[in-house]
Amino acid sequence: MGGGMVLNLGKRTDPDPYLTKPVRTERFDLVSCTTAEALKITLPWASNPDILHNLMYDKPAYTRLQWVKAMGKPDGRHLFYHAIVAREIKGTIGAHRIRIDRSGTAAMSIVLTAKSWWGKGVFEEVRTGLMDHFSGSPDVMRFAGRVLSRNVSSIYNYQKLGFRLIGYDRKSWLSPVTGEHADTMYFEYLAEDWRETRGLVPA
């Protein structure tokens, strides 16, 4: 074999060394989880009908095995679960999920299991930190969120961060609990617009 230059780009399935870096905000450490860590943090969601409803899962409850499959496997490239660790109490108060598709759309959702932290600006701080970080990757083109039209708090949070409402689908989700259809809304924020608004430069 000749001595030509060999490019080592790494396998596209390897964790992304930039995206998997921990993110630190004013009050929280956002730690990218392994599968086992994500399972430990999110397993209580599997039996919480309110959380499953707001995240629009297909079942009203999941067994552990079902949840492993439904949760997905965080790979550090396409699917991320970040533990939200509050430094003040040295404890995990929730988790944030990001799924990046092949077009670069980062679909996001967040669950705060510690109710004592509700209404304290956690969503805004956590998402700002993660969007600052993820918008620095060339693999992320846009951020997106889908919420139930009656999820008033989530709608508020998207609006507060400056997300644009791009769609409203009537009766687009069938609740496995009530058997009724619900309306959903789509919000988006382009990564380049976020960087510009925040005065960031790509990593």
Place this chain on the structure above:
Amino acid sequence: MTGGDAARDLLAEALGLAPGEVGEATALESCEAWDSLAHFRIVTALEARLGRSLDPMEIVGLRGFADVAKLLG
């Protein structure tokens, strides 16, 4: 009671402020007391006052004093 007066009272209660602290400049982006829980309280209070559910576009359009006053006008 005008829509503006009703909006002032409703927002003051939902935001935990004195009525005198609420005015036309009170808005989601700039009012510190207008957090996600307060937003939920505003929607709930409006629905109770109007006797109907707000439609999704009305909820998305709730960004400040004028939006609340318009619904109550």
